[in-house]
Amino acid sequence: MPRQSDPHAKIKLLTAAEEEFVEHGLDRAKVEDISARAGLSKGAFYLHFASKEDAFKQLVETTLARLAHFVDAIPREEANEVFEDMARSMEFWLAKDLEIFEFIWQNRGLMRLLLEGGSSLRYRHLMDEFAERTRHVIVQSIALGAGRGFYRDDLDSDLASAFIAGAYDRYARQLVQLAKKPDLEGALRKMQTMVVRGVGSDALLAHVRPRAAAVSGDSPVIVPAQPVGPTRALAGGDR
Amino acid sequence: MPRQSDPHAKIKLLTAAEEEFVEHGLDRAKVEDISARAGLSKGAFYLHFASKEDAFKQLVETTLARLAHFVDAIPREEANEVFEDMARSMEFWLAKDLEIFEFIWQNRGLMRLLLEGGSSLRYRHLMDEFAERTRHVIVQSIALGAGRGFYRDDLDSDLASAFIAGAYDRYARQLVQLAKKPDLEGALRKMQTMVVRGVGSDALLAHVRPRAAAVSGDSPVIVPAQPVGPTRALAGGDR
DNA sequence: GCTGTCAGTGACTGGCGGGTCAACTATGGT
């Protein structure tokens, strides 16, 4: 049994590959550069991966799988009776959001690549699949909340989902660009407040920042600079 | 003066190029395929464009310039006194949104490419520039509205902008995927309602779907199927 | 009809980079 293979080789290659993909996108990342960055040769790369795309797929699939794991857990937990209580329900969702966005932060390089689409059009389906799967979980999860009068009854479900998804989606896109980790919990709490104001029933709304806002705790920032208006739609429309 | 050039050649090439770019992305679109689709030869392509990227830049730049035109017009129009009246102000914004989304619909092929990032990472800056420019216009435009008490004073401006931009951004992404043109005005009106509920002051809120919803006109759809909940973030998936 | 010009052509070139493999090297067993 002569010569042992470097047990870290594959990990080093995956790390290097992620960095190169994030920097240049799938198409323009070069296998030579990936192996060089890992301190190995081109040949070594092909000992561990069938092709450049194979490495990419492994990266993306494992990341999305781990992300999906958080989502898949929801239906089970939701059978719980906490959902009879709106306040506790909101806390549950907040905790879920926090878990998910924490993961996004930790994997911000790859997530940025996926969200910004540097993975060439042929890989959109991976993201789409994940999205569809998530949507399905959400639909069944939330049916409960709907029955419990959590939401306004005059909503257009397509638009409301665009509305909610858009807000969190955009925050995710913003997050992966940051250099320093922000106060995730505070941000998600505020986001939840705005979303609930937008689509929640009056009953649910009562559980959100009960009355006046500026009491003490988590600094409701008053910012005259860059106020907000009903446009900015579009593209990277904001920072 | 021998031989006239086909006056439609460049237009045919641009059209074909747009289609190929939309289908395959910048990197994988082939100049041969573009010219073939235009019914011309590869050589003809290079009579009109310095390179493949040149054609791409021309397409993107002209489209973004036309889009920016709508946005740039806002500050001038906003000097108007309609902005003293909240209801008229909302109608103004709605009209603007409609104009912009109408344009997006008409150019959905290219917009899809830009939003989904099939243009290789090196062209993000074009979109980013546009976004930054838009942001600037919005900031100065809305400063007015803030002074007039249009918005809640406990907003975190970064998050509120993510919230608003996200909603419209997501709707744009959804729109460019559709095969059939939806009722844009109805959709944007509902979106505005949700957004205003999320960030508007109580005063502004009073101008939105005054009281109960289901009166007559624009069908407030009640949809038990796929209800909506505070999740779906993320990529197409939303929280 | 003849000629000069120039839009348009498409075979060809060059190089880039994904993927291969014969040679090389480190290691453990005898």
Place this chain on the structure above:
DNA sequence: ACCATAGTTGACCCGCCAGTCACTGACAGC
């Protein structure tokens, strides 16, 4: 020491495609 085995290397091969250019032929003017 020497061999057998398996990990590692990087020069090489080759397909692909952006970009070139000598050539073709349509057309205007005479």
